[in-house]
Amino acid sequence: MAALQEKQVQHQECGDCPIRHRAVCARCDTDELVALEQLKYYRSFQAGQTVIWSGDRMDFVASVVSGIATLTQTMEDGRRQMVGLLLPSDFVGRPGRMIASYDVTATTDLVMCCFRRKPFEDMMVKTPHVAQRLLEMTLDELDAAREWMLLLGRKTAREKIASLLAIIARRDASLHLRQPSSQLTVDLPLTREEMADYLGLTLETVSRQISALKRDGVIRLEGKRQIVIPDLRRLLEEAGDDSDGGMLA
């Protein structure tokens, strides 16, 4: 039972919150923030812990404050597909839905800012800024999901790996607000198997393609999880995207 293993985290001011400007609360004014402050509580999870099982009753919604979580679907015979990669500021849960549709797992140590579902839903009705921001975030997620569908349906294994690295580099850069230079280092928060679940591949294929990209000089490895990208443009070419996704000027 996840609830028994998790640690409680002490209260923190919304004003200092690292995700204040990107999360569901991004648009809130001071009054609204005070109201949210009443509702919120933190929960934290260790790397590897399951936050929610698909099919479980879920009576909260939450924002990822720090760490990374995944959304996965599993078929009866065990085939798994990741359907969401949740980075800080991303939202978990669906207003109006009691039952979780996906497994949510903490890939790294994870802190979430939670709201009980009912009060949050009431707040959505009363304060339009939360609902507005949630719509915007959901539309962004839908765009990301569609990008991901192109990857899953049509890209080669090599392109899939390159695309994943590009995606992580991009989100990483936008989070740390630094302009991605042409040389940059990406901390890969996923095991090979998790990457495989993301990309619709086997872990062996992931490993082979990473080796191939390394052999061809597209990336360098610093340990297993740290990846250096000497030439971002080159990586983006390998990803097969028609645009650079606005990563370069």
Next chain:
Amino acid sequence: MAALQEKQVQHQECGDCPIRHRAVCARCDTDELVALEQLKYYRSFQAGQTVIWSGDRMDFVASVVSGIATLTQTMEDGRRQMVGLLLPSDFVGRPGRMIASYDVTATTDLVMCCFRRKPFEDMMVKTPHVAQRLLEMTLDELDAAREWMLLLGRKTAREKIASLLAIIARRDASLHLRQPSSQLTVDLPLTREEMADYLGLTLETVSRQISALKRDGVIRLEGKRQIVIPDLRRLLEEAGDDSDGGMLA
């Protein structure tokens, strides 16, 4: 130029609208409906016509009133992936975005109920019911996209075909409000190539797998596009889903 080929359609009362209870306007009260009625105009397209090209400026949003449209992404070398299948009541376009992200194509003759983007956005701010319904619809689409990701990433060609038939049967049934019986007929609005673009396959593989399902008695063909499903449960098994998606009692 699509705009030159399309026909204008005469005005129609929202009260009589076939998608009144499912579209973005579903939650609107009488006053709000009057306001929307002012804004709306119909456009229709012939089967095969392109509604919007990805990258084009798009200064309207719309609901599909009748017919079917697709959202597709294309890579430089021509690989195509369908990322959305728009049936009546589905919404096209994104408030707050000028530029279309996907190609939108009419697969059958198509009628859309359009709103110029700016007035629609103003309306969203003023009347929460439109924004609320749009959030709900977007969340549903996101769920559908995630289901689709599992299909693209992990299902076999045979399972993909069975899943597609199940999806169309389900949406068809919910639109016509009839309980799917164990024997039912599905009108397939897609060519083999379009099915392939949906499923991340080639058209040859689609054709082969349809033949295989026919050979094995899972489906029967009535012409090329009409498909009879003698035993829905059997089809759902073939689709590899762990649940029946609520189609059977």
Next chain:
DNA sequence: CGAATCCTTGAATTATCTCAATGCCCGTGG
């Protein structure tokens, strides 16, 4: 040190794709 994880690499197998030929259906024009 030994066990547990995670990762890499190889060899054989297989699902799907590619290329190519043929068939079916329907509308058009001779």
Next chain:
DNA sequence: CCACGGGCATTGAGATAATTCAAGGATTCG
């Protein structure tokens, strides 16, 4: 009316990318 062409679908044979099965290497942690 029939022949023809175009669009769509089917089927086969060979090629190929990715998977499966299997072994072994690296790293961490008690």
